[in-house]
Amino acid sequence: MYFVANWKMFGDLKTLNSLDNVIKFCKNNKKLKSKIIYCPPNTLIRPLSRRLKKTKLEVGAQNCHESDNYGAYTGSVNAKMLKSVGAKYIILGHSENRQLGETDKLINSKIKSATKAGLKIIFCIGETLKEKRNKKTKQVLAKQINNGLQSIRNKSKIILAYEPVWSIGTGLIPKSEDLIKSVSFIKDKFGKKCPKILYGGSVNSNNIDQLKDINILDGFLIGGASQSSKKFIDIIKKTFN
Secondary structure (H helix, E strand, O other): OEEEEEOOOOOOHHHHHHHHHHHHHHHHOOOOOOEEEEEOOHHHHHHHHHHOOOOOOEEEEOOOEOOOOOOOOOOOOEHHHHHHOOOOEEEEOOHHHHOOOOOHHHHHHHHHHHHHOOOEEEEEEOOOHHHHHOOOHHHHHHHHHHHHOOOOOOHHHOEEEEOOHHHOOOOOOOOHHHHHHHHHHHHHHHHHHOOOEEEEOOOOOOOHHHHOOOOOOOEEEEOHHHHOHHHHHHHHHHHHO
C-alpha cells in the first residue's frame, strides 16, 4: 500500500522533526506492507532526503517545469534539478495546478521530462463537481488519461492518483460504489498493464475505515492530514487494522 504525503505549501526545517515519529513507527512495524513517500515543498527536498537516508521512506516533489534543460525561467525548477537534490517521485497533474492553467498538453510535457530525468510519476486525475453532476466523470477521466499519457511508452510504471476535485480539502469523499466504479473504469482503460491506483481527496483517520475496504485501491495520496505525524500514522494504522 502506498501512502503519499503531499505537504503542499507547508513546512520549514523545524517541521522535519515531526518525521522522527513516523520513522520510529515504521521501524517498529516492519511487517506492514507499505511504501511511504513524502512530497514536501522544493525547499525541503534536500534536508528531508538526508534525514530519510537510512530509512525506507522516500521523497518526492510536487511539480516541475516542463523543460529538460536549464533556461531563462525565473522561479522555475525542472525535474533534473529535483532529482539532483534527492527527489525520486513527482506529483503531476494535481487539480490545484490544473486550476491555475495547466493543460493536459502541458502535463504531458512535464511527465515526459520527469520520466527522462528518472523520476517516478504520480499522475493526478479527477472530475469537478459540475462534471460529476453532469455525469461526465468517465469522459473527463478518459480525456485526462489519453492526453496526459500520450506517447508515454511504459504506462504501467506511472502511479495514478484519482482525486475528485470536489473532494479535495472539503472533507467530502465519494460514496464507495461511485469510487469503485471510477477506479474500475480507470483499470479497464489499461487492461493487464494497469498502473497502481491511489485515491486522494480529504483522506483522514475518520474516513479511512470506509476507503480501506475498497480493495482495488493500491494506496492513498494524503494532503492536509499528512502534515501531522500523528494523523498520518493513524491513517496507516487503520488501513491495516
